[in-house]
Each structure stands twice: as structure tokens, then as C-alpha cells.
Amino acid sequence: MPSEFFLVRSLWKCTASSLALLVVLGLSHARAAEANGEPERISLRSEQNPESKGTITVHLADKGNGAAVVICPGGGYGGLVTGAEGHGIASWLNDHGIAGIVLEYELPSGRPFVPLRDAQRAIRITRSQAQAWKLDPTRIGIMGFSAGGHLASTAGTHFDAGSPQAEDPIDRASCRPDFMILIYPVISMGELTHGGSKRNLLGTEPTAENVKLFSNEIQVTKDTPPTFLAHAADDRVVVPENSRAMYQALQAHGVTSKYLELPRGGHGLNGYQGPMWDAWQNESLAWLRAELELP
Numbered sequence: 001m002p003s004e005f006f007l008v009r010s011l012w013k014c015t016a017s018s019l020a021l022l023v024v025l026g027l028s029h030a031r032a033a034e035a036n037g038e039p040e041r042i043s044l045r046s047e048q049n050p051e052s053k054g055t056i057t058v059h060l061a062d063k064g065n066g067a068a069v070v071i072c073p074g075g076g077y078g079g080l081v082t083g084a085e086g087h088g089i090a091s092w093l094n095d096h097g098i099a100g101i102v103l104e105y106e107l108p109s110g111r112p113f114v115p116l117r118d119a120q121r122a123i124r125i126t127r128s129q130a131q132a133w134k135l136d137p138t139r140i141g142i143m144g145f146s147a148g149g150h151l152a153s154t155a156g157t158h159f160d161a162g163s164p165q166a167e168d169p170i171d172r173a174s175c176r177p178d179f180m181i182l183i184y185p186v187i188s189m190g191e192l193t194h195g196g197s198k199r200n201l202l203g204t205e206p207t208a209e210n211v212k213l214f215s216n217e218i219q220v221t222k223d224t225p226p227t228f229l230a231h232a233a234d235d236r237v238v239v240p241e242n243s244r245a246m247y248q249a250l251q252a253h254g255v256t257s258k259y260l261e262l263p264r265g266g267h268g269l270n271g272y273q274g275p276m277w278d279a280w281q282n283e284s285l286a287w288l289r290a291e292l293e294l295p
Contacts, residue, residue, distance in 0.1 A: 039059045039090075040057070040058055043055055044118050046121060047167070048171075049117055052117070052118060052121070053106045054103070054121070055104045056102065056103050057090075057104070059099060059101070059102065060094075060133055061094040061099055062094070063097055064097050064098070064135070065096075065098065066135055066139050067099070067135070067292055067294060068098065068101060068126055068139065069098055069099070069101065069140075070103050070123055070126060070140070070143070070152075071101060071102050071143050071148075072105065072142065072143065072144035072145070072149070073085040073086040073102070073103075073104075073144075073145060073148045074147045076146070076194065076197045077108055077115070077147045077150075078196060078200045079107070080104055080107075081148075082102065082104060084272040085148060088272070089102075092281065097295070098294075099126075101126050105119060105122075105151065108200060110201075110202065110204070112201050112210055116151065116154050116158060119154070119175075121175075123173075123175045123177055124171065124175050125173075127173040138178055139294075140177065141178050142155050142179075142181075143181040145185070146184055146185065146186060146238055146267065147194070149184065149185020149187070150187060150216070156224055156225050157219035159177070160175060161176070162175070177225050179226045179291060180225055181228045182227060182228070182230075183230050183280060183284075184230070184240075184243070185238070185243060185246070187217050187243065188217055189202060189210070189212075189215045190211060190215050192239060193215075194237065197238075217246045217249045220246070220249040220253050221253055222254055224255050225255075226257065227246070228283075228284045228287045230260040230262060230280035230283070231244075232265035232267070232276060236266065236267070237267035238267055240261060243259060243261070244261075260280060265277070
């Protein structure tokens with residue numbers, strides 16, 4: 001073989017090894033930061049996606065019960081509402097013994113697999129670090145709001161068991177969430193969708209194949225994880241028919257699921273406060289405790 005081949009292969013191995021080392025160092029840094037009570041951000045870069053801009057911020061509970069939730073903020077796939085729908089949710093989960101992993105996924109700009117790639121990587125990292133972070137690898141779920149709800153439901157309907165032969169140990173872990181919590185989610189890319197989210201995710205001229213693939217009510221199977229949904233009946237931004245269609249699909253496939261339709265609150269449930277906001281939090285927490293048999 002030409003010498004150039006061996007040079008390229010050697011450079012690739014060096015680059016892959018360096019990237020793997022950076023990931024390990026990043027995780028070690030996260031553990032050190034958590035020991036000091038500071039949540040740490042971890043890059044989602046990998047050998048397959050060395051240019052990924054996605055990150056997770058790890059909020060571990062002081063007295064954890066082993067459960068963790070990867071949190072996907074909304075923002076119409078054009079931005080990220082990381083406060084109320086991200087770090088604020090992680091703090092609430094921590095108060096109940098649940099780790100909150102805030103996902104700042106790379107925005108798609110018409111590249112529909114980019115956010116999914118980051119969500120899958122976030123779940124794999126969390127599961128692969130279960131022992132270090134004192135988590136139960138069978139109690140790692142995903143939560144999403146609005147367009148983040150679409151991403152969460154995509155992760156719950158598009159997953160794999162990991163690759164046992166992968167060089168990167170993170171890639172050996174499954175990216176299937178053990179449960180989903182979807183709050184006023186975009187679900188469909190069809191007639192029920194939110195126009196801005198669809199445009200930002202699929203582009204201005206989406207293919208029929210991608211519209212179907214990312215309409216998650218169509219992608220539900222018996223292996224879709226247990227799911228809790230909440231939506232306001234008067235939401236005019238992301239209509240509640242999204243959650244209704246998802247719930248019907250889950251029920252049709254025998255998937256454990258609960259749908260809480262709130263009488264009012266609109267999109268964002270009155271600015272993330274008040275009785276409607278409290279209601280979904282209380283109901284989802286009770287559902288999760290029963291589903292996972294948490295204390």
C-alpha cells in the first residue's frame with residue numbers, strides 16, 4: 001500500500017485517541033466540579049461528531065435516589081430557553097432527589113439529525129457515568145418542552161442499544177431513555193406541527209420521508225418508553241392535538257402513558273408559574289415515583 005495510506009491512518013488514530021482523551025478528561029473535570037458542589041458542562045464531541053457544539057450541564061442531587069433526567073429546553077429549534085425550561089427544571093428535580101442533565105443541543109438549521117445526535121450522546125454519557133454519578137442506569141429518562149419536547153420524543157422513538165464493539169466506551173451504552181416527560185411538546189411534523197419548529201428542523205423544503213420520520217406519533221412502537229404528557233387546552237402556539245395524537249399512539253401500542261390536559265395556561269403555562277405549572281410538576285413527579293418505584 002502507498003505510504004500516504006499509513007500516514008493518514010496514523011493521523012486518524014492519533015486524532016481519535018486525542019479526542020477520546022479529551023472526553024475522559026472532561027468527565028473527570030465534571031466529577032471534580034460536582035465534588036465541590038458546582039455543576040459542570042461537558043462537551044458532546046465524539047469521534048463520529050468531532051465538531052459538535054452541544055453540551056450537557058450535570059446537576060446532581062445532594063441526596064440522590066438514582067434517577068436522572070436529560071432536559072431538553074424549547075425554543076422552536078431556533079434558540080434555547082435554558083433558564084425556566086433547563087436549569088430551573090434541574091433545580092426542581094434535584095429537590096426531589098433526581099439528577100438533572102441540561103442538554104444544550106446544537107440548533108439544526110435544517111439538519112434534522114443534529115439535535116437527535118446530541119440527545120442520544122447525552123443519554124449515553126449519563127448512562128455510562130451511572131456508577132461515578134451514583135445513578136441507576138435503568139432509571140435514566142428524558143424530558144422536553146415545546147420543540148425540546150419534540151427532541152425528547154424523537155429520542156424516545158429513535159434509539160439503539162449501543163455498539164458493544166465501539167472503541168469509545170460511551171458508544172457502547174444504549175441511548176434509549178427509560179421514560180419520557182413531554183410538556184406542551186411539538187410531536188408531529190405534519191398538519192399539527194408548529195411551523196417555525198418544522199422549518200428550523202427540516203428546512204424550507206422538507207422531504208416527505210423526513211416529515212414522516214420526525215412525526216413521532218407515527219414512530220411509536222411497543223418499545224417506546226413509558227411517557228407522561230401535559231398540555232394546556234388553550235395552547236394556540238403548539239396545539240394540544242400534538243399531545244393527544246402521541247398519547248393515542250402510545251395507548252394503541254400498549255405503552256404505559258398518562259396525559260394531563262390542563263384547562264388553561266397557553267404555551268409556557270402562564271410564564272412558568274401558577275397553578276397550571278404546579279399541576280404538571282406535581283402530577284409528573286407522582287407518576288414518575290410510581291413508575292420507577294422511587295421513595
